[in-house]
Amino acid sequence: MDFSLDEDQVALRDAVRRYCEGSYPLQERGNPETPEQARDRWKGLAQLGVLGMPIAAECGGGGLGATEVMLASHEFGRTLGGAGFVPAVVLCGHLLASGSPAMRQRWLPPLAAGEARVSFACGAAEMRGDLTRPGVAAEASGAGFVLRGEKAFVLETEQPDAVLLGARTAGREGDDSGLTLFVLETNQPGVVKQAFTTLDGRRAVGLRLDDVAVSADAVLGRLNEGHVLAREGVDRALAAWCSEATGAMEALFDQTLDYIKTRRQFGSPLIRFQALQHRMANLLMSLELSRSMACAAAVAVEEATPAERRRIVDAAKVFVGQAGREAGHCAIQLHGGMGMTDECRVGHYAKRLMVLDQYFGNAADHLRRLATT
Amino acid sequence: MKFRFSNADEEFRQVVRQFVRDNLDPALKRKIELGLRLERADYVSWYRKLEQRGWITPGWPPEHGGPGWTHLQRYIFDEETQLGGAPRIITSGINMLGPVLIAFGTPEQKATYLPAIRRSETWWGQGFSEPGSGSDLASLRTSAVREGDHYVVNGHKIWTSYAHVCEMLFCLVRTDPGAAKPQEGISFLLIDATAPGVTIRPIRMLDGGRDLNEVFLDNVRVPVGNLVGEENKGWSYGKYLLGHERTGIAGIGGCKQQLARARRLAAAQPLGDGSLLDDAAIRQRLAQLETDLMALEFTSLRILSANQGARVPGVEASILKVRGTELRQQIMDLLVDIAGPWALPFSEEAMLDAFDDDMPAPEAFVAVAANALDARKASIYGGTNEVQRNVIAKVMSI
Numbered sequence: 001m002d003f004s005l006d007e008d009q010v011a012l013r014d015a016v017r018r019y020c021e022g023s024y025p026l027q028e029r030g031n032p033e034t035p036e037q038a039r040d041r042w043k044g045l046a047q048l049g050v051l052g053m054p055i056a057a058e059c060g061g062g063g064l065g066a067t068e069v070m071l072a073s074h075e076f077g078r079t080l081g082g083a084g085f086v087p088a089v090v091l092c093g094h095l096l097a098s099g100s101p102a103m104r105q106r107w108l109p110p111l112a113a114g115e116a117r118v119s120f121a122c123g124a125a126e127m128r129g130d131l132t133r134p135g136v137a138a139e140a141s142g143a144g145f146v147l148r149g150e151k152a153f154v155l156e157t158e159q160p161d162a163v164l165l166g167a168r169t170a171g172r173e174g175d176d177s178g179l180t181l182f183v184l185e186t187n188q189p190g191v192v193k194q195a196f197t198t199l200d201g202r203r204a205v206g207l208r209l210d211d212v213a214v215s216a217d218a219v220l221g222r223l224n225e226g227h228v229l230a231r232e233g234v235d236r237a238l239a240a241w242c243s244e245a246t247g248a249m250e251a252l253f254d255q256t257l258d259y260i261k262t263r264r265q266f267g268s269p270l271i272r273f274q275a276l277q278h279r280m281a282n283l284l285m286s287l288e289l290s291r292s293m294a295c296a297a298a299v300a301v302e303e304a305t306p307a308e309r310r311r312i313v314d315a316a317k318v319f320v321g322q323a324g325r326e327a328g329h330c331a332i333q334l335h336g337g338m339g340m341t342d343e344c345r346v347g348h349y350a351k352r353l354m355v356l357d358q359y360f361g362n363a364a365d366h367l368r369r370l371a372t373t
Numbered sequence: 374m375k376f377r378f379s380n381a382d383e384e385f386r387q388v389v390r391q392f393v394r395d396n397l398d399p400a401l402k403r404k405i406e407l408g409l410r411l412e413r414a415d416y417v418s419w420y421r422k423l424e425q426r427g428w429i430t431p432g433w434p435p436e437h438g439g440p441g442w443t444h445l446q447r448y449i450f451d452e453e454t455q456l457g458g459a460p461r462i463i464t465s466g467i468n469m470l471g472p473v474l475i476a477f478g479t480p481e482q483k484a485t486y487l488p489a490i491r492r493s494e495t496w497w498g499q500g501f502s503e504p505g506s507g508s509d510l511a512s513l514r515t516s517a518v519r520e521g522d523h524y525v526v527n528g529h530k531i532w533t534s535y536a537h538v539c540e541m542l543f544c545l546v547r548t549d550p551g552a553a554k555p556q557e558g559i560s561f562l563l564i565d566a567t568a569p570g571v572t573i574r575p576i577r578m579l580d581g582g583r584d585l586n587e588v589f590l591d592n593v594r595v596p597v598g599n600l601v602g603e604e605n606k607g608w609s610y611g612k613y614l615l616g617h618e619r620t621g622i623a624g625i626g627g628c629k630q631q632l633a634r635a636r637r638l639a640a641a642q643p644l645g646d647g648s649l650l651d652d653a654a655i656r657q658r659l660a661q662l663e664t665d666l667m668a669l670e671f672t673s674l675r676i677l678s679a680n681q682g683a684r685v686p687g688v689e690a691s692i693l694k695v696r697g698t699e700l701r702q703q704i705m706d707l708l709v710d711i712a713g714p715w716a717l718p719f720s721e722e723a724m725l726d727a728f729d730d731d732m733p734a735p736e737a738f739v740a741v742a743a744n745a746l747d748a749r750k751a752s753i754y755g756g757t758n759e760v761q762r763n764v765i766a767k768v769m770s771i
Contacts, residue, residue, distance in 0.1 A: 001379075001445060001677070003376075005374070277763065278762045281766050281769075282762070284765055285692050289669065289671075289692075292668055292672040292674075293667070293668050293671060296667070299374055318661070319664050319665070371656035
């Protein structure tokens with residue numbers, strides 16, 4: 001049993017923290033990014049080495065593991081920063097590593113360098129955690145495939161150069177087998193985009209695929225057997241998002257504690273009131289338990305058997321999802337009327353925690369899964 | 374980071390598991406699994422086996438008969454003995470008084486009392502709480518007045534576990550009523566439970582149990598040699614004692630065992646054409662509790678591994694105590710719901726040996742409701758969960 005970090009890991013965490021504190025000033029956190037800001041920050045993350053962190057060294061990355069991803073995600077959670085990191089780097093980075101040499105060389109070095117924007121395209125069922133219903137059919141056609149269907153959610157980027165997506169190449173919706181992963185360049189004819197803003201102020205885009213022709217080279221990994229790889233990638237992303245949520249909870253805790261230490265009512269600081277002290281104690285307890293679950297998930301995605309990994313990641317998503325939503329409510333309540341304003345940052349953290357809970361299945365979805373397996 | 378127990382720890386786990394299998398009397402195991410009442414003899418039969426193996430005092434230093442385990446090994450021992458259905462080490466002598474005597478007692482006190490505690494020959498009752506002093510323990514009023522070679526003790530203690538079967542009591546008493554702060558006039562005394570003036574009256578509890586007692590002290594003469602440490606310093610020894618036994622404070626093994634039992638019992642209870650385990654609501658509650666338990670388990674391990682060799686610090690211990698006791702209470706409530714109608718019949722006889730001709734409930738459910746009621750004490754003893762939240766908040770406000 002060893003929950004400690006080594007020197008390199010501590011140095012990495014501190015570097016990301018310094019970067020985030022500088023690049024995401026408190027009063028701007030949660031505000032929509034201008035396209036220029038989004039571009040500059042993405043570049044900045046590339047220069048910091050974060051975008052290449054889990055990518056293999058021969059593809060221009062740092063070759064680091066899930067613990068390092070956990071540390072960076074936690075810092076992004078604390079500062080509401082790093083938009084696009086988990087979908088692009090953790091999820092797509094992991095999937096692309098199983099691609100052909102040509103595919104790896106085409107996408108991973110520019111991803112690590114911040115020159116290409118990549119994200120994962122999800123349908124509504126996938127966004128609820130069911131990867132067996134991709135909502136897109138890929139029909140063999142000549143030497144390639146024709147893609148047809150909808151992916152309503154390409155997360156945390158407005159203009160992806162490419163998206164990774166799951167499509168059904170055989171079987172029926174709901175089957176594990178018959179799923180294939182594709183890399184789709186979004187400037188193809190037949191790709192209809194609809195950009196939108198999510199609850200947390202981030203930009204996303206939905207895709208409709210109207211008979212989009214792709215070559216056989218667009219297949220990532222093995223035909224009809226994409227489910228296992230997709231699940232691996234999504235579990236890695238979920239582990240990272242659990243850390244991000246834990247970071248956001250930590251920031252909420254700190255901000256709320258500061259606030260109730262300075263805000264005075266009835267002649268004394270709010271922290272003197274036991275009703276509020278107990279809410280803070282509850283918040284601290286669920287923060288600490290969430291932290292443990294985020295660590296457990298990070299370790300599980302690298303070390304556990306697939307079944308064990310799934311069980312721990314599912315449980316982490318349930319626990320952190322519930323705790324995160326509750327933390328948001330608590331922070332708003334303890335900030336009183338101020339917590340309801342757009343100016344106060346706690347509401348922005350609460351929104352991000354609501355969004356993170358929904359990614360690939362919320363706490364209720366994951367609890368249902370745990371309850372039925 | 375690494376979340377695996379080392380090979381040595383895994384081997385240790387196997388050794389403990391095998392020891393429980395080989396040594397635990399099946400009749401005792403059954404009583405514990407059914408939640409029936411245990412008597413002193415039940416505990417002692419198991420404690421003797423632990424003592425022969427050198428495992429009866431996991432928290433004591435090796436020079437006083439402790440096994441010299443790491444915190445992680447103690448955690449594994451707690452977990453494995455609970456999973457195996459063995460009694461926990463619950464006696465105040467082992468868990469509370471022993472460490473205090475080792476740290477603050479005289480050589481005579483150590484020589485007189487420690488071996489008898491290890492061999493389970495002497496049972497000790499803890500005389501701290503009073504009717505007017507529960508969470509606010511420092512307000513205690515039991516007085517001890519020095520008269521020559523004795524203290525004369527007068528007062529009224531309450532909630533003393535097993536006092537009715539104890540040979541000795543350790544009590545906090547007020548020796549300086551004029552001290553500037555209430556904490557400063559308190560001393561730590563060892564009192565013979567059979568001495569003239571000591572009256573012990575069991576209290577009948579919600580679940581029908583009588584393990585807790587009132588202790589009346591009426592002009593009890595206690596030799597001054599029975600003072601532990603210095604006069605008027607008793608409060609600090611009491612605090613030391615309450616902070617001592619914390620590695621297993623979350624009760625992970627017991628929660629695991631009860632949750633697994635809940636799953637088994639739900640699968641055996643008919644509902645419609647299937648079983649209760651087919652019901653979505655029951656399954657969700659089980660999944661939720663298993664998730665919460667996993668979070669608590671990883672947190673226990675994280676705290677233990679961060680404090681290798683050191684005591685579990687205050688806030689962390691409070692977190693584990695609050696979440697562990699609340700989880701246990703929720704599990705026990707779930708068991709009541711799984712029992713459903715079979716939670717209704719109640720029989721004192723059945724609580725003793727699960728055999729009562731008039732008892733219509735299946736054996737598995739005989740004690741479920743009583744155990745759920747008994748579990749309510751967990752958020753009250755050892756500092757109520759509200760006091761624990763105060764402790765957490767106090768650290769925050771610094």
